[in-house]
Amino acid sequence: MELTILILLLPLLSFLILGIGGKWMSHKTAGTIGTLVLATVAVLSYFTAYQYFSAPRLDNGTFETIIPYNFTWLPFTESLHFDLGILLDPISVMMLIVISTVSLMVHIYSFGYMKGETGFQRYYAFLSLFTMSMLGLVVATNIFQMYLFWELVGVSSYLLIGFYYTKPAAIAASKKAFIVTRFADLGFLIGILIYGYYCGTFDFLNSENATLISGGAAMLPLALGLMFVGGAGKSAMFPLHIWLPDAMEGPTPVSALIHAATMVVAGVYLVARMFPLFIEYAPNTLHMVAWVGAFTAFYAASVACVQSDIKRVLAFSTISQIGFMMVALGVCTATDPHHGGLGYMASMFHLFTHAMFKALLFLGAGSIIHAVHSNEMSAMGGLRKYMPITHWTFLIACLAIAGIPPFSGFFSKDEILAACFQYSSAMGWIMTVIAAMTAFYMFRLYYGIFWGKENKELHTAHTPHESPLAMSFPLMFLAAVTCVSGFIPFGHFISSNGESYSIHLDPSVAVTSVVIAILSIAIATWIYKKEKQPVADALSRRFKKLHQAAYHRFYIDEIYQFITHKIIFRCISTPIAWWDRHVVDGFFDFLAWATHATSDEIRGLQSGQVQQYAYVFLCGALALILLLIL
Numbered sequence: 001m002e003l004t005i006l007i008l009l010l011p012l013l014s015f016l017i018l019g020i021g022g023k024w025m026s027h028k029t030a031g032t033i034g035t036l037v038l039a040t041v042a043v044l045s046y047f048t049a050y051q052y053f054s055a056p057r058l059d060n061g062t063f064e065t066i067i068p069y070n071f072t073w074l075p076f077t078e079s080l081h082f083d084l085g086i087l088l089d090p091i092s093v094m095m096l097i098v099i100s101t102v103s104l105m106v107h108i109y110s111f112g113y114m115k116g117e118t119g120f121q122r123y124y125a126f127l128s129l130f131t132m133s134m135l136g137l138v139v140a141t142n143i144f145q146m147y148l149f150w151e152l153v154g155v156s157s158y159l160l161i162g163f164y165y166t167k168p169a170a171i172a173a174s175k176k177a178f179i180v181t182r183f184a185d186l187g188f189l190i191g192i193l194i195y196g197y198y199c200g201t202f203d204f205l206n207s208e209n210a211t212l213i214s215g216g217a218a219m220l221p222l223a224l225g226l227m228f229v230g231g232a233g234k235s236a237m238f239p240l241h242i243w244l245p246d247a248m249e250g251p252t253p254v255s256a257l258i259h260a261a262t263m264v265v266a267g268v269y270l271v272a273r274m275f276p277l278f279i280e281y282a283p284n285t286l287h288m289v290a291w292v293g294a295f296t297a298f299y300a301a302s303v304a305c306v307q308s309d310i311k312r313v314l315a316f317s318t319i320s321q322i323g324f325m326m327v328a329l330g331v332c333t334a335t336d337p338h339h340g341g342l343g344y345m346a347s348m349f350h351l352f353t354h355a356m357f358k359a360l361l362f363l364g365a366g367s368i369i370h371a372v373h374s375n376e377m378s379a380m381g382g383l384r385k386y387m388p389i390t391h392w393t394f395l396i397a398c399l400a401i402a403g404i405p406p407f408s409g410f411f412s413k414d415e416i417l418a419a420c421f422q423y424s425s426a427m428g429w430i431m432t433v434i435a436a437m438t439a440f441y442m443f444r445l446y447y448g449i450f451w452g453k454e455n456k457e458l459h460t461a462h463t464p465h466e467s468p469l470a471m472s473f474p475l476m477f478l479a480a481v482t483c484v485s486g487f488i489p490f491g492h493f494i495s496s497n498g499e500s501y502s503i504h505l506d507p508s509v510a511v512t513s514v515v516i517a518i519l520s521i522a523i524a525t526w527i528y529k530k531e532k533q534p535v536a537d538a539l540s541r542r543f544k545k546l547h548q549a550a551y552h553r554f555y556i557d558e559i560y561q562f563i564t565h566k567i568i569f570r571c572i573s574t575p576i577a578w579w580d581r582h583v584v585d586g587f588f589d590f591l592a593w594a595t596h597a598t599s600d601e602i603r604g605l606q607s608g609q610v611q612q613y614a615y616v617f618l619c620g621a622l623a624l625i626l627l628l629i630l
Contacts, residue, residue: 004086004139005069007044007096010037011132015125022121023540034124038131052093053493062497065089065579080200085141087204091272091348095138096158099262099353100604101481103131105474106257107279109363112470113253113370123163127257129158134262138269142202143192143227146270150188150234151497154181155267156258157258163252170249177243184233184240191226194219204273219332221282224274228289231267235322242557244319248311248375252366255311256359264318265351268325273343275496279332290330290423294430297323299554301437305444306540308460309375310365313445314358317401320438321354322437327431328416331423332496342422344413345495345503353485357400360478364394367471368449371464377445381531382454386464389472391450393479400482402439403517408486412512417513432513439517443524453531 014037022030050559060065070085107127114120131153140146162174196202198219229239236244247259258264271278271289278286281432300319307313328347372379384391403414412434421428468473491501527535540547549555 002068002143003044003066003089004048006140007041007048008086008101008132008136010041010044011128011135015126015132017187018121018125018128022125025121027115027120029105030121030124031111034128035104035111037128038100038104038107040272041131041135045096045100046508048088049087049093049097052088053090063090063493067141067316069435077200080196080202082144082202083142084145085140087141088139090270092138094352094494095269098265098352099131099134099138102355103127103257103261105359105363105478106253107263109256109366109471109474110251112254112468113366114251117251119163123160123251126156126159126163127254130160130258130263134266137266142204143195143274144202147185147188147192150230150266151185153177153234153263154185156179157263159245160254160258161247163250163254167249169246173243173246173249176451180240180243185230187226187233187259188230188412190229191223194223194226198223199486199568205277214408216283220277221285224278224282224475225285225288227274228267228271228285229574231270232292233267234270235264235326236296236319237267237292237323237326238299239556241296241300241319242553244410244562245312245315245345245553248309248315252311252362252369255314255376256362257364259315259318259362262355264322265325265355268329268347268351269439271329272344272348275329275332278329279496283333286332288330290327290427293323293326293330294427294434295323297327297434298430301434301441303553304441305437306375308551310380310445310449311362311378313441314361314365317361317438317442318358320434321350321358324413324416324431324434325350325354326336327427328419331419331427333423337609341491341496341501342415343419343445345491345494345501346412346419349490349503350409350412350493352490353400353482356478356485357397357407357409357482360482361401362476363471363478364390365475367467367475368394370467370471372455377448377452379455380449381452382450383464384450387450387466389466393475394450395446396479396482398442399453402521403435403513404439404521405514406483406486408482408484410510411486411505412490414505414510414513415503418509421506421509428504428509432516435513436516439520440524443521444528447524447528451529452533549624580608 002607014034017444018030018034025033035380052063052066055064057269066088068086070083072081073084074082076082107124110127114123115122121164130153133156136149137146140149151597158174158178161177162170164170192202196573199205229240233240244264248255250258264599278289297320297340300323304313304316304320307316328350329341330343332341332343367387368380368383369375371383371387371390374380396407403410405411417431417435463500467475489503491503495501513558527533552558
C-alpha cells in the first residue's frame with residue numbers, strides 16, 4: 001500500500017516533464033513517456049486492488065478502510081482542518097482500476113489518432129494532468145481534498161476540450177463547460193462549508209461516527225443537496241447537461257476519457273461517497289436524486305434517438321446512462337434489509353461496466369471519424385466491409401449497452417432495474433422504457449454507420465480503411481473486458497455497508513428487459529438496416545415538430561441563451577453597467593477632476609523661492625500656536 005503515493009506522483013511528474021520540456025521532444029518521445037507512465041500507474045493500481053481485496057476481511061465481514069498517507073495542511077480548530085492524503089476503500093480502489101485502465105487505452109489509442117497533430121506534446125501533458133486530478137479525487141480522505149481535485153479536473157477538462165484552440169467552436173465549448181460546471185461547483189462549495197460547520201470536520205462520516213452540533217441533522221439535507229448540485233453539474237444532469245454535447249469539439253480520445261468513463265461519473269462517485277449520510281439523514285434528498293436521474297435519462301435518450309452526429313449520439317447516451325447510475329443510488333432506502341445495498345451496488349457495477357463499453361464506443365467512433373473524416377452518419381454506411389475490427393468491437397459495445405446477455409451491460413443494468421422495481425413499479429417501468437430506448441438509438445447508430453446506404457462518392461475520393469494497431473488494440477482490449485466483466489462477482493467487493501452482497505438475477509425483471517431490448521433492436525433493424533429508410537422518413541414527416549424539437553435538444557440551449565442574454569444581460573446587467581459607467585465611473589472621474597483642479601490652484605506654492613517657503617512656514621507656525629492657545 002505504500003506505493004499508492006506513486007499513483008498520484010507519476011502522472012504529475014509526467015505532466016511537468018511534458019509541459020515544460022515537451023517542445024524539445026519529438027512526438028514519439030512525448031507519447032512514449034506519457035504512455036509508459038500511465039502503464040506504470042495501471043500496474044500499480046491493479047497491484048493495489050489485488051492487495052486490498054485479497055486481504056482478510058474484518059470481523060464484521062467488511063473490508064478495512066486504509067489511509068496509508070495523511071497530513072494536516074491547514075489547521076483551523078482541533079477537529080476542523082484541511083487534510084491531504086490517500087484513502088483506500090472498495091469504491092476508491094475500484095475507481096483506480098477504471099481510471100487507470102481507460103486512461104492507458106486512451107494514451108495508446110492517441111498514438112495513432114493524434115499522429116502529426118500540432119501540440120501533440122501538449123496533448124499528452126494535459127492527459128497526464130487530467131489523470132492525476134481524477135485519481136486524486138477518488139482517493140481523497142476528506143470532502144475538501146475532493147473539492148480541490150474536483151476543480152483541477154475542471155481545469156484539465158477545459159484544457160482538453162479546447163485543445164483545438166484555433167477553432168471557434170472548440171473555444172466556445174471549453175468556455176461553456178467551464179462556466180456551467182463552475183456555477184454547479186459553487187453549490188458544492190457552499191454545501192461543503194455547511195457540512196464542515198455542522199459536523200465539525202471535513203472527513204467522510206457515516207451515521208455511526210457523525211457527531212453533529214445543534215441543528216446539524218436539520219441542515220445536513222441542505223448540505224448534501226447542494227453537494228449533489230455540484231455532482232449534477234459534473235455528471236451533466238438536467239438542467240446542467242448543456243456543456244457535455246458541445247464538449248465533443250475536443251479530440252475523440254478526450255471524449256472517451258473525460259466524457260464517457262471518468263470525469264462524468266465524478267458526481268455519481270460523490271453521491272456514493274456521501275451515501276451513508278444521504279440514506280440516514282437525507283432520504284428525501286436521495287429520492288430527489290432518483291427522479292432527477294430518471295428525467296435526465298429519459299430526456300437524453302429522447303434526444304439521442306434523432307441525432308445525426310455520431311459523437312453527439314454517444315454524448316447523450318452518456319448523459320442517459322449516468323442518469324441510470326443516479327437512479328440506482330436514489331432508489332435506495334433505509335428500510336432495505338441490506339440498507340440500500342442493491343441500488344448502491346448496482347450503481348457502482350454499472351459505473352464500472354459502462355466505463356469500459358462507453359470508452360469502446362467513443363474510441364470506435366474515433367476510428368470511424370479517422371477513416372471517413374466526418375462525424376455525420378450521412379458520410380458513412382456500409383463500413384463493415386472496410387473496417388471489420390471496428391465493426392465487431394462496436395457491435396459488442398452496442399449489445400452491452402442495450403442489455404443483451406452475456407455482455408456486461410446486461411448484468412449491471414438488470415441490477416438497476418431490479419432496484420427500481422423494489423422501490424416502486426412506476427420507477428421500474430420508467431427505467432425499463434428508457435432501457436428500451438437505449439437499445440433502439442444505439443442500433444440506429446450501428447446500422448447508420450456499418451449498414452445502410454454507402455456514401456460511394458465520398459468513398460471513391462477516400463477509401464475507408466481499418467485503423468492502425470495503436471488504435472485497434474484498445475478497441476479489442478476493451479471489447480474483451482466488455483465480454484467478461486459482467487461475470488465479476490461485483491457484490492462480493494462493493495456494497496453499501498461493506499459486507500459481501502450476492503448478485504442474483506431477478507428472472508421476471510431480466511426476461512422482461514431482454515425481451516424489450518430485443519424488440520427495440522428488431523424495430524431499429526426494420527427501420528434502419530436497409531439502404532432506403534421510408535419508415536424513418538415517414539415518421540420524421542408525421543411528427544415533424546417533435547422530431548425537430550428533439551434534434552435541437554428541446555431548445556434547452558436556446559432557453560438558456562434567452563434567459564442569459566434577454567433577461568439577465570438586458571434587464572439586470574445593462575442597468576448595472578449604466579450605474580457603473582455613469583455613477584461609479586462618474587464619481588471617480590469627479591475625484592480625479594477635483595484633484596487636478598485643486599493641484600492646479602495650489603501649484604504656485606511650489607515656486608522654488610526660499611523667502612516664500614519661510615513666509616508660509618511662519619504663517620503655519622503662528623496658526624498652530626493660536627490654535628493651541630485658544
